[in-house]
Amino acid sequence: MQNKLTKLLNIKYPIIQGAMAWISESTLVSSLCNAGATGVIATGGRDISFVRDEIRKTKELTNKPFGVNIMLMADNKEEIIKLCCEEKVSFVTLGAGNPVPYFEVLKENNIKIIPVVPNLKLAKRVEQKGADAIIIEGMEAGGHIGKQTTMALLENVIPNINIPVVIAGGIVDGRGLASALLMGASGVQMGSRFLLSSSCLVHQNSKDMIINATDTDSIVTGYSRNHGVRGLKNDFTNKFLELEISGAKNEELFKLATGTNKKAAVDGDIKNGLVQVGQSLVPLNKIQTTKEIIDEIINEAIEKLDNASKLSSYLK
Template sequence: MTNKITQLFNIQYPVIQGGMIWVSGWKLASAVSNAGGLGLIGAGSMYPDVLREHIQKCKKATDKPFGVNVPMLYPDIEQIMDIIVEEGVKIVFTSAGNPKTWTSFLKEKGITVVHVVSSVKFALKSEAAGVDAVVCEGFEAGGHNGREETTTFTLIPMVKEQVKIPVIAAGGIGSGRGMLAAMVLGADGVQIGSRFAATKESSAHDHFKDTIVNVKDGDTYLTLKELAPVRLVRNKFFNDVQELYQKGPSVEELKTLLGRARAKRGMFEGDLEEGELEIGQVAGLIHEIKPAKQVLDEIIAEYTQVKNNL
C-alpha cells in the first residue's frame, strides 16, 4: 500500500499505533513498526530518563521508523523534547496543547510533526502551525479527547474538506472494515489505540487487558468534562464520580476525587476498582489478546478483502 501517509513516514501500511499512556512502551512500538505500521512510544506516562531508555531499546528492537507521542501538558516538556532530539527520533506526534509551541523547534531539527485534534478549528490551526499531518480523533476514542463530542466519521470528512495536509483518522477504529470506512470518508491513514492496548506487547496490566476483551457496547462513558473529558470503563471509581456529580461538585472537588496517578493505578498496576480504565468504544469488538503483528496482519487482510468484495 502506497499513499501520502506511507510515504510521509516511510512505512508499509498507513496504520499508526496510538501512543497511549501506560500502554505504549518500546515493546509495542517496535512490534508494530516491525510489522509494517508506525509504532509510537507514549511519553505521557514516562519520566524523562524512562523515555530515553524506551527510545534506546526501541532503536535496538527495530530498524523501521517509529515515533514518540508527547502530550504538551507534560511538566518536563523541555527535557522531553531535548531527549527526542538527542536520541535522533524522526517522528513526533504532539497532543493536548497549542501546535505552534513546539512544531517549529522540531521541524528545524528535521523531525516530522503530527498533531492530534478533535475539531476542524484545531486542524486548521495545526496546518497553519506547519505540521506535516493531523490526527483527527472522534469522541469514541478512549482516554482524553475533545470537548466537542464530534464522532470520527463526521469529523474526518469535515476536516478533509478544509485542510490540504494528510489526515489520519482515530477513534472507534479497530478492524480492517473500520480502516476502510475511514479511508472512504477521506482519511489517508488510521491511528489505532484500543486494539493495540489488548496485545501481548502492550505494557498494560493483564487485569486491564482482560477487562478490555470483556467490554461490551455501552460499557464505556465520557466523564470529567470540567477537568478534561475522558472515556472510561464503568467501575467503582467511575461510579464514585457519578455519585459526586449528583451533589453538583466544584472543579476542586472533582480534582480531589480524581487525585493523582489514577490511570497508572488502573491501566498499569491493574486496580480494577479504584483505577482509571481508559479505553475506547471499539473495545466491544476486541475479544482476544494477540501479538501486535497478528493484529496488524488481520487488519490489513480484512481491509483488502472487504475492499475487493465491494
C-alpha cells in the first residue's frame, strides 16, 4: 500500500537519503534507490560537470527515481536547476534560501519540488506556492541546522500542512521511522545512518570516528551567529567555539569553518576538518550494506507499528 509520499515519488519505502555535501553521489544514491528507498545527489561546492556526470552515472546504476539537492546560496544554482530540467530528474530538494522563484520552471519540467523548511511560516508559504512536499529538519541533524527540535517541528507543522511532510533530524532506525509515521509524517529523510553504508564514499576515518562516538560527542558550532552546524567534537570545534564565545567576528569564524566538511569527508582529516553527523550516535556502530540498513529499518518499523495498538490499552 502506498502513502502520499511513496505515491508522489513512486518509491517503495518512505525513506529519503538526504543530500550530504561532498559525500552523496551516484554510488550511494543508486544503492538507496535499488534498496526501495530513494537518494539525493548533493551539489554543494560542486561544479556543473560533476553534477551532470553523477546524474548520468546514477541513471546507469538504477532505473528508479532519485533527486538532486539545490543549495540556494550557491552561485551556480541556476545552472544546476537548468541541468536538472534537461536531465529530467524526478525531484529536487531545495534549501538555504528562497525556493519559490524556481517553482515555475521546475513545474514546467515535471520535476517534483521538495523544499527544506525550518518553521511553520515557511512551510505554509511553500505549500501555498505549489510545493509538492516539504522536508522539515530538526536540530538533532548532522550538518547545517535550524532552531527547532524534530519533536517540536512534528508538533508545530504537521497538523497545519496538507502536502506530504518528510521529517529529518536524529532518525536513524525503525523506531524513528515508526514514530514519525505515527506523528503524521509521510516519510523520513536520513543522512547520518547512511554515512555508515558500505556504498558511502565518505573517508574511512570519518566512519571510524562516528562508530566510536557516543551520545554526548556531537556539538554545534556557529549557533550564536545563526549558522549552526552539527558535527563531532575535535580540535577544530574546540578552536571555533573558543573564538565564537570570545566574540570573534563572523568573517574570522566563517573563514576558519570554510572547507572543513570536505577536509574530513574527502581528505580524512578528522582533527582539523568537521565530521558532520547528527545527535543520534549510539545506534551508529557498524558498517552495513545499504540494503541491510533499509531492510533493518523497515522490519523494525513494521514490528513497532504492529505492536503499537497494544500500547493504547495503557490509556484505556
